[in-house]
Amino acid sequence: MPKGKPLVIAIDIGGTNLRAAFVDSGGRIFGRRRFTTILTRNGFITQLADVIRVMKAEEKRACAVGIGFPGPLKIDQGIVLTPPNIPDCTNLPLKRILERITNLPVFLENDANAAALGEYWLGAATGAESMVCITLGTGIGGGIVLNGKVWHGAGDIAGELGHMTVRPGGRVCGCGKHGCIETYASASGVAWTARARVRRNKKSAILRFVGGKMSAITSAIVYRAAIQGDRTAREVLEETGRILGAAIGNILNILNPAMIVLTGGLARAGRLLFHPLRAEVPKHCFPAAFRGTRVVPGKLGDDAGIAGAALSAFQRMKNC
Amino acid sequence: MPKGKPLVIAIDIGGTNLRAAFVDSGGRIFGRRRFTTILTRNGFITQLADVIRVMKAEEKRACAVGIGFPGPLKIDQGIVLTPPNIPDCTNLPLKRILERITNLPVFLENDANAAALGEYWLGAATGAESMVCITLGTGIGGGIVLNGKVWHGAGDIAGELGHMTVRPGGRVCGCGKHGCIETYASASGVAWTARARVRRNKKSAILRFVGGKMSAITSAIVYRAAIQGDRTAREVLEETGRILGAAIGNILNILNPAMIVLTGGLARAGRLLFHPLRAEVPKHCFPAAFRGTRVVPGKLGDDAGIAGAALSAFQRMKNC
Numbered sequence: 001m002p003k004g005k006p007l008v009i010a011i012d013i014g015g016t017n018l019r020a021a022f023v024d025s026g027g028r029i030f031g032r033r034r035f036t037t038i039l040t041r042n043g044f045i046t047q048l049a050d051v052i053r054v055m056k057a058e059e060k061r062a063c064a065v066g067i068g069f070p071g072p073l074k075i076d077q078g079i080v081l082t083p084p085n086i087p088d089c090t091n092l093p094l095k096r097i098l099e100r101i102t103n104l105p106v107f108l109e110n111d112a113n114a115a116a117l118g119e120y121w122l123g124a125a126t127g128a129e130s131m132v133c134i135t136l137g138t139g140i141g142g143g144i145v146l147n148g149k150v151w152h153g154a155g156d157i158a159g160e161l162g163h164m165t166v167r168p169g170g171r172v173c174g175c176g177k178h179g180c181i182e183t184y185a186s187a188s189g190v191a192w193t194a195r196a197r198v199r200r201n202k203k204s205a206i207l208r209f210v211g212g213k214m215s216a217i218t219s220a221i222v223y224r225a226a227i228q229g230d231r232t233a234r235e236v237l238e239e240t241g242r243i244l245g246a247a248i249g250n251i252l253n254i255l256n257p258a259m260i261v262l263t264g265g266l267a268r269a270g271r272l273l274f275h276p277l278r279a280e281v282p283k284h285c286f287p288a289a290f291r292g293t294r295v296v297p298g299k300l301g302d303d304a305g306i307a308g309a310a311l312s313a314f315q316r317m318k319n320c
Numbered sequence: 321m322p323k324g325k326p327l328v329i330a331i332d333i334g335g336t337n338l339r340a341a342f343v344d345s346g347g348r349i350f351g352r353r354r355f356t357t358i359l360t361r362n363g364f365i366t367q368l369a370d371v372i373r374v375m376k377a378e379e380k381r382a383c384a385v386g387i388g389f390p391g392p393l394k395i396d397q398g399i400v401l402t403p404p405n406i407p408d409c410t411n412l413p414l415k416r417i418l419e420r421i422t423n424l425p426v427f428l429e430n431d432a433n434a435a436a437l438g439e440y441w442l443g444a445a446t447g448a449e450s451m452v453c454i455t456l457g458t459g460i461g462g463g464i465v466l467n468g469k470v471w472h473g474a475g476d477i478a479g480e481l482g483h484m485t486v487r488p489g490g491r492v493c494g495c496g497k498h499g500c501i502e503t504y505a506s507a508s509g510v511a512w513t514a515r516a517r518v519r520r521n522k523k524s525a526i527l528r529f530v531g532g533k534m535s536a537i538t539s540a541i542v543y544r545a546a547i548q549g550d551r552t553a554r555e556v557l558e559e560t561g562r563i564l565g566a567a568i569g570n571i572l573n574i575l576n577p578a579m580i581v582l583t584g585g586l587a588r589a590g591r592l593l594f595h596p597l598r599a600e601v602p603k604h605c606f607p608a609a610f611r612g613t614r615v616v617p618g619k620l621g622d623d624a625g626i627a628g629a630a631l632s633a634f635q636r637m638k639n640c
Contacts (some may be wrong), residue, residue: 045350072608142574146471153577153609154449157576158576160576161573161574164569165566168486177603212475228402249485252481254462254464254478254574254575255471255478255574256474256480258474283497286480292473293474
């Protein structure tokens with residue numbers, strides 16, 4: 001265990017699991033643990049406070065808490081606004097509550113921003129002057145890191161990349177809009193595309209894997225069929241890659257970042273996704289923007305959110 | 321004339337005109353002048369050097385030169401790369417050449433970035449923590465100002481907003497791609513839309529104004545017909561507003577800026593453009609992003625580029 005370096009208790013909250021670890025200022029992550037997230041307001045607060053108390057007792061050097069939270073926040077005040085996966089925590093002043101209970105400074109960051117910051121600090125985008133991270137999960141999240149800091153925007157909601165319109169008038173999104181990239185390139189979007197294609201091609205291995213049950217199709221099954229050479233599954237990943245490539249092309253024209261990092265389950269599809277994606281990007285952006293940007297998968301996996309929540313705390317706390 | 325304040329010679333270069341003025345550090349612009357741009361390499365350099373020499377002789381306090389240039393640049397080195405409107409100046413090390421001739425520090429900035437910085441400093445977005453400026457001219461340019469500085473990106477080409485794809489597979493753009501917003505919402509894009517609609521409605525006042533000559537349709541004529549109540553012309557501006565609104569919605573989701581400023585000729589179309597535009601934005605972005613952002617026309621007109629070229633120089637020079 002490292003000695004002397006300042007230490008942060010980093011927590012990555014999801015609608016299913018809550019992960020925690022110690023992170024020191026040199027980027028060493030240790031003491032990882034995982035719990036099932038309690039979804040009631042009081043239960044959630046008690047769970048978080050308990051995790052922090054136990055970890056603080058384990059490591060006396062812990063001098064702050066960094067939390068990655070799924071959903072919109074008031075960053076500076078540390079208020080949870082309308083979390084889609086933990087609805088019982090609407091308008092929760094989490095920073096104030098936890099600071100009072102634990103007597104440690106607490107810093108909140110949006111989970112997708114934290115993942116971006118983590119990949120910037122310790123992962124695929126180390127040292128990049130600017131990077132955009134796209135998290136391909138059940139939904140699609142995004143985070144923008146400029147000059148080493150998360151860009152939050154005027155209302156702390158910058159980086160909502162999942163809701164870029166890629167097909168005007170297209171699929172209806174959970175957000176109420178049409179044609180958001182989330183409806184095409186998230187895990188559920190991929191399953192949606194697969195169902196549409198399987199209806200036209202009943203011989204696909206995808207259908208065999210789910211015993212003919214359309215509703216059981218997931219992006220993981222599509223990927224499994226694709227690596228076994230199933231043509232329909234490969235076409236689904238190709239279509240997904242092209243749509244992602246178009247959105248990334250637009251991001252390059254706007255921000256011209258040094259790197260684009262893709263994380264989340266789908267990013268593990270490797271060249272079956274990245275090949276069509278990289279072929280599509282230049283059709284949607286200036287050649288110079290494409291030449292100057294690397295599009296790569298993330299390196300940290302589940303540690304990205306932990307690392308980013310920690311760096312966010314290190315950047316914002318005064319002394320440790 | 322103000323006394324004592326540091327002063328910059330600011331020059332805004334266009335493919336047709338070259339404008340220059342003095343700008344002091346308090347934002348006062350004076351001594352405006354305008355010339356026809358000389359489009360040969362040596363003629364252009366001589367013209368710029370002469371303008372600077374004459375102005376330096378007029379104002380001894382002038383201690384730097386800020387230039388807004390139309391086209392891609394290497395910002396720090398001050399090298400003109402591939403200017404579309406002044407092709408004879410490809411790969412021109414303008415900063416080095418002018419510094420040697422004039423003995424003043426010279427700072428180059430892309431013209432659309434300069435317009436953005438000008439509106440941020442002295443125009444419609446004064447004091448905004450972040451703003452995106454969209455210039456609707458013959459083409460569409462963009463500039464992004466974050467925390468008071470232009471965001472240039474990894475390759476100095478951030479803010480190429482005119483080449484966001486808004487209609488996948490749509491109109492062919494001068495850049496070689498399809499469906500760029502420039503092909504719909506620039507002056508020439510508006511004329512294109514008008515020609516398409518006039519073909520279906522021969523009674524439009526647009527056609528009367530050009531004596532039936534389709535190729536003579538311009539965005540200015542569309543606007544003239546629209547304010548006289550011509551339905552086709554109003555539909556053209558509505559369609560343009562909706563397309564701009566969709567692109568702005570995507571920008572809000574990505575960057576969540578405090579303000580969007582529209583400049584250039586078309587931005588003067590007032591509510592005929594802004595009404596459909598503002599109605600469209602929320603269909604393409606998170607409600608919170610829309611609520612937190614004001615979409616307004618620019619205030620400085622031709623002075624925007626001058627002011628921004630000056631501020632860019634003030635921000636970058638060491639002493640004055």
